[in-house]
Amino acid sequence: MTLHIQGTERTPEVQLMTNPLSLTIQGESFPEDVAVFYGPVIHAVNALSEATHGALKVTMAMVYINSSSIKALYRIFEGVEAYRKSGNEVSVHWNVPEDDDIMEELGEDFKDRFPDLDFKVGHHG
Secondary structure: OOEEEOOOOOOOEEEEEEOOEEEEEEEEEOOOOHHHHHHHHHHHHHHHHHHOOOOEEEEEEEEEEOHHHHHHHHHHHHHHHHHHHOOOOEEEEEEEOOOOHHHHHHHHHHHHHOOOOEEEEEEOO
16 A cells, blocks of 8 residues: 655655655645545555554655645544554654754644654754
């Protein structure tokens, strides 16, 4: 099961790969219709715990994200947390562009909301 959504000016690139198991979301996120864009991503992440086992590496590299996309990301992280709860190892890397306090705070916010995830917020160099 792989999911690949090409990034655009309004939407991030999304890649869910199974071998090795990884989820990458990177770019800007202010889609016209958040539910249409993120629906398949949320569905695929929620299906992980039924279909797959093993370590999952999540990499987030957001440049800009609007508030409705933040809600969708929250749903994605709920799915990631459910995958962890079903007995799998999960690591999350929230990459922050240099000097981007807003993205850094958002990453810390998600880290606080999901305290059981191995969640690292930092700069990618």
